[in-house]
Amino acid sequence: MQERLEDLVMECIREHLEASGSGAAVSVARGSALLGRDGLLDSIGLVTVIVSIEQRIEGEFGKHVTLADERAFSQRSSPFRTVGSLAEYAAGLLAAGD
């Protein structure tokens, strides 16, 4: 599931970058930073991508997950660091809902 979620997260980010006109020049990988100076996204971009990931997960797995809640913000290391950490966090939420 982790692998599929990594692909799903990357798809959502690529779609957002393409829609905002910066897609072709940017490489998106498991270790890519989401925010910050070298990050893929600005704050509105992160909001857009999180909504898109939640909707895609609901469509594909039939489950509603909330990625940005108190639990996410209280983690010792933020799930919103990289593509991989976000996919891992989403996989954990999905597994917990099983």
Place this chain on the structure above:
Amino acid sequence: MTESAFPVTVVTGSRTGIGRHLAEHLLEQGHAVVGCSRQATDLAHARYLHVEADVADEAGARAVVGAARKTFGRLDNLVNNAGAAAMNHALLTPAAVVERLLQVNTLGTFLMSREAARVMMGAKRGRIVNFSTVAVPFHLAGEAAYVAAKAGVEALTRVLAQEFAPFGITVNAVGPGPMDTALTRGVPDDKLEALRARQAIHRSPTLADVAHVVDFLLHPSSGMVTGQVIYLGGA
């Protein structure tokens, strides 16, 4: 499912009162309307879909917006009409009443707006119209909980206007004076008259007055109008 050729509009609290009138009015204007209330409705129309749901419930709000998206393929407009009122001195108002007014008016508006915007943002356009009341600017004594809940709706209107603007979604509110609906039925006539006397125009708005402002705020050309509260009658 194919994408609807007509505007798709959610109207909450569409079973009775202003919501019922707006649902019928928007159907006449050619919209597809998804209405909701906690009970079933007798409103029947080829472009009307009713969902029995409580907007103050997260799953309920999600169900209403999900029904619009699944049935009509998109969502253009949300009219957050569902509301509850109670007139009572603050010293005599139980916590349960305050909680219910905050839930239906404020939490319901928040949840419906959030769920609707999550669909609208994909299209980079959308209109949200909330409902306030002249009781807010008048700081109406006897309606502390209702005024607090609607003041919350006005604050949400302004903040959501900021947060949703990058996604092409406008958020505004209409604030009618007292009207003859279930919300004012228990209010004594002299209290209503005193309230009308404080307005610039000393009469109750008609359903057509309300529909006219909603039409304006939903109009595709109203894309620069956001974060506004329009009081009918002048407050």
